[in-house]
Amino acid sequence: MTEPAVRADLAAIHIPVMAGTVADYLAPALDHPGAVYVDGTVGVAGHASLILDRDPQAVLIGIDRDADALELAARRLTRFGDRVRLVRARFDELERVLDESGAERIDAMLLDLGLSSLQVDRTDRGFAYRVDAPLDMRMDTRGPLTAADVLNTYSPADLVRVLREYGEERQARRIVQTIVDEREREPFATSARLVRAIAGALPSAVRAGQGGHPARRVFQALRIEVNGELDALSGVLPVMLDRMAVHARAAVLAYHSLEDRIVKRAFAGAASDSAPAGLPVVPEPLLARFSLLTRGAQRPTEDEVGQNPRAASARLRVIERVRPAGGGER
Structure with missing residues (x-):
């Protein structure tokens, strides 16, 4: 099609x-x-x-x-x-x-x-955590900031703030530490790698008790930050x-x-x-x-x-x- x-x-x-x-x-x-x-x-x-x-x-x-x-x-x-x-x-x-x-x-x-x-169903936009796609998340593609920019350039403190304020993510520090370690090895570019990093940062007991997808709050926070x-x-x-x-x-x-x-x-x-x-x-x-x-x-x-x-x-x-x-x- x-x-x-x-x-x-x-x-x-x-x-x-x-x-x-x-x-x-x-x-x-x-x-x-x-x-x-x-x-x-x-x-x-x-x-x-x-x-x-x-x-x-x-x-x-x-x-x-x-x-x-x-x-x-x-x-x-x-x-x-x-x-x-x-x-x-x-x-x-x-x-x-x-x-x-x-x-x-x-x-x-x-x-x-x-x-x-x-936005959700277009795989090239990066909004959905269940589909591997470039980490974009811009509602307006003219915007200068992408989700990859946030992940790769924000300080650890700013990343924690974004995840806590916009994602209401209780495990923000744990997730951010994993993100920082991973981006030093290689910058983030795709959503699948971010999802793996988030899942790997959370103990199995935490994942089981969260309800819903473990990446949901992080993706929400990034989308809100990127689009203001x-x-x-x-x-x-x-x-x-x-x-x-x-x-x-x-x-x-x-x-x-x-x-x-x-x-x-x-x-x-x-x-x-x-x-x-x-x-x-x-x-x-x-x-x-x-x-x-x-x-x-x-x-x-x-x-x-x-x-x-x-x-x-x-x-x-x-x-x-x-x-x-x-x-x-x-």
Whole structure:
């Protein structure tokens, strides 16, 4: 099968996580002419195509840093014509993208923070620990830093920090010592060698008690470091909230506790009054501008996880703007 055929096949089999639930939450904000829907991680357009079908008055601004994903999204969304604008950018460039698109306000926005099938299933990208591939892991191949660069050039202390902070890996020091010993013998270049090094660093009792693949946390940590994922998430949330119109809705799908914690704190702050504690009556200007539509993080159903195992760790949070900033609407 040719490469374009492989990529088209990936788009066909891609199952967007909690797609119906996300579409249901966003639909009330997209029921008027010219409603602006922003997909900050458009991927192969699984969510976007469903939402554009269900909300025929909406227009899409689709953002992704992955050129291959945007190519597939463009093909998949051709039937929507001029309702679609696709932009190659990182989602924390949202302010610039909106300004250049002439969109003053957002009516609905989705951030799906998971890896797409395109990234996981393409063996040349290095995201999957079960397939031997070059240690790349860049979502945007224009980026200067690869996973191999991190492994081969970071100091032991920085490697420990990355594995602990981004992978929540308790055995970080043990794994890093093995990585440092191995890279002195020969620099890391492929994922299979890294997986062997990780497995070799862990006593059998530790591996047995971890649950899941022993390399999972290390690969997560490297991917986050290479792509600056948590910094990008922290950067986009204030802009997204600021540019939301009254009655606009935003949904975020997170897949591990680090991402979800950032989203939870940002949404909780936006949905809280800014009045001093104990004030008997909160003045109108100090009332919360947002309301949480999900109490806690909503999880996929058992049926969905059965159909799409990649949805198992998904956590969905949705927020709605209920008041304008200051005295008037943006």
